[in-house]
Amino acid sequence: MSEKKPKNIIWQMLELISYKKTSRPKTFILPEMDEQQSKQRQESNKRQESEQQQIPENRQQSKGRNQADEQAKDTSQIPGGQEQKHTQAMVVERAGQRRRIPKKPLAASEVKSARVEKDQVKTDVNSNLQVLRQAFHVPENKDLIIRDIILPNKKRGFLAFLDGMVNKIIINEYILRPLLEQEATSQSGNTKGIALEDIVLTNDTQSLKNINEVISEILKGNTAVYVDGLDYILICETIGFEKRGVETPKTEIVVKGPQEAFSENLRTNITLLRRIIRNRDLVTEFFEIGEKSSTVCAIVYLQGLVNPLVVREVKRRLENIKIDFVVSAGMLEELIEDNPYSLFPTILNTERPDRTAASIMEGRVAIILDGTPIVLIVPVTLNALMHSSEDAALKWHNTTALRMVRFCAFAIAILLPGFYLALTTYHHEMIPTELLIAIAKAKENVPFPTIIEVLLMELGFELIREAGIRIPGIVGNTLGIIGALILGEAAVSANIVSPVLIIIVALTGLSNFALPNYSLAFGVRILRFCFIFAGAVLGFFGLALAAVLLTLMLVNLKSFGVPFMSIVAPRTKRGKDIVLRWPLWMQEKRPDFLNPLDSQRQPEIARQWTQQDPE
């Protein structure tokens, strides 16, 4: 950069406008696949799977250490989606770029061994106890319970678990009791030969040699068991904390259709999904996000159906989040979305297992964060945000009609106030005379220009909405309705706004509520003000300009490599459940823009009975 002669400002401006120069990082674009390619990929996927099965389980232990290398490999593979072309040299080079160079150069092997020794489980009770106590800040921290035990064979040991996170019955009955009552068996048989994991009776155990992994397991609610002399700590699954049960959905209410919603518990949520998709290909992968909170996050997808590049991209983003803690799906969404400046969401939020399952079956990936009842679904397009949970439960005519209504609502919610403003300040000749005179009559005693009226009313409406959310329970809803009525009525009789405007604002508000996606509705609320400004300043010309800008922004958006405006720009094969919903038996293909490995949803004839003669 520095060698070249500095260019003049105009030249640089041109480069900027013509996209020759972009300050944005490389974006991930999902490459187009034809059927042959998708078959090949499917096969290679299967091969990988079988290879993975042969690899022994202990690979997981070394994962933490090799993470840097794996990340490097992933990042090098993703952008083009052509991993074969990248040479090993490149991988190393990239890895080298990412690694931080320490001030005092150390050989890589030395660093590794030093770390390993420090993290290793010690072979005596006291040192291990001390490590755990230090890690959990005992005795200040009262949550870690350490139960010392002396086994019948006089060996010392301990149980460590977090109070409140565990099921105490399991610990008492299936860990403590077998350990302490082991005498009977030991006297009859040989004690030494029996491994610790054979004594405890919990359904899942793990022998961990790394103390950090032990700590993270304890944090999850598992119990660590150690007996003197061992070089590992046994982790017994004892998770059993208080949690909310499966309840009915709060925000995505349907009349027909299942009435279950996700809850805060990750396991329950995954179970809810598994209950709907009983398929052995349904894969759940776990990640820990938040360096201080270690929140567990799962991605769920259907192996062999979802495009592996999407999964890899999701994993890459999740693995490379460096943040202290994450508590809600919204935070996670902000950390992984493609364009954080976009007003429109590029990740779908849902609290419904059925909707999540349907998305997974289309070839999308669900991201579930522990402790939040909202599941993130990627990749999504604008059309998916216009779908509601009830769409699949209703008859197709009704759904199609409702989707039309939603698209109208979308347009009204963005445009109507701006449109009204443009009409009344610039384009009087376009209003029918009767209406024009009616508007003028209504405005006669109002001292403000229309723009002030619009802004006042919009602000009032937003205030009512915001207050309605804050005020608890039934009062909130009532306040919303009463507030809107009283405020509108009073504003009109006080000659602050004209009655036509109340209709405009109310219609806009209603349309905004009609949008099925909460985040989308929020984006639209903000956009509306942009259009109000454009209409006030430049009339229809301004609206047209703003619409062009909005379109440019939308077509530029991507959701995990999939263009946000797919099926319109770029044009892809039209599905039967994207904009309109056709009958279920016509929906033979999965959405083309997701590039699933298996695009066929069902055979050409789904209702096979129509081909048969009635008996």
Add this chain to the structure above:
Amino acid sequence: MAPKKLSFLKGAIVLVCACCLSLTGCYDAKEIDQEVFTLVIGVDKGTGNMIRVTFQVSTYKEDGGNGGGSQNGGSAADTGELDGTVISTVEAPSLIESINMLNSASNRQISLSQTKMIIFSEEYAREGVGRYIEPLTRFREVGELMRVLVCRGRAEDYILENRSFIGGSLPKDIELSFLQSANTGYYPDVFLNEFYVRLLSPYAQAIAIYTAINDFDSLPEDGMEKGIIEPHPDLKPGEIPRKGGNKREMLGTVVFSGDKMVGYLNQNETRFYLLATGKYKRGLFTLDDPKSAGDFIVLEVTAHGAPKVTTFLENEIPYIYLEMLLDIDIAAIQNRENYFLNPSAYLELEKYIETYFVRGMEEVIRKTQQEWNSDIFEFGKKIAGNFWTIPQFEEYNWLERYREAKIDVKVKANISRAGYYFHPRPIEPEK
């Protein structure tokens, strides 16, 4: 260059663009209540060289449409208030100047964007309207929805009677009244832009709607002498024998030659004229029954598409063939004879109807050729096709030579339905 500096530059450019745009935009912004909307413009001859322009503008008072006269007492002529509108008359050297003058008195800017009609007094129209129409059309805001009317008597008096009788909305009443043209065919529907184009064009002459105030004195009182029933009286606007309701009425077509009014077509001639130009689609016609004098046949006539006009020139004499197909439904036959049971009578009736329409149209064409030499049929558009270039056509001077054209009218009537009764029983004669 550092990206920070670039982004600053970008921001500055966007800001400058936004400022420029918003300055140009906001300069034109006008609130609805800053303007008053003229509904009707009337043009009369003033003293000397001046013109008297009457504006009817709508007011924004809540109880505007009170149905009768002004609110402040006194007649509309005194106060100028009428049914939620205000009528003001200005004398000025030109139409545009009159708007300016009125602006200084009306407190709000006068807008012509919603004007429904412009009315010229007959006296004025006969002297020529061109030089006053021309500046009006240069106003961008003057809508294409403005109709052109010529009224008998003074336009000012006409506007003073321009009120809504059916509903509270005068603009709606005015607009819908023009749509009646399609139902009755008694008057054409003429827009300002069409009128103006015809004023300028070398292939057609302008027309306007003929209108007047009916003083309700044409309705014969009881005991007046009884005459024979005349199915097609020759009426001027303002002469319809009626009483009550709206005083203003539209009837007939004003024929212009150049920008001067030269004559008018009465309501029946207007129907033939509209049929010949393809603007009249469907309506009722009352014919004398050829078989029994004093009885009538009522027909519902539907034009089967626009008439076909073919032209050619021979020795610079234009020949024009106008062919049209009419679908006829019989609505009523007063002597209750069933023509459908008698094929020869049926064919006779068709012939009779054809002759009726051919004669009617030929008479209208003769009038326009012989009396006024004014091509209001737009035959010139077809004649122009016989010339290679526009200058050639202009040199030919069609509007002057319209008189020479040999025009042949051919009508094919096709009686398709006998009405709702196929076999009506004759009414028993008095015994």
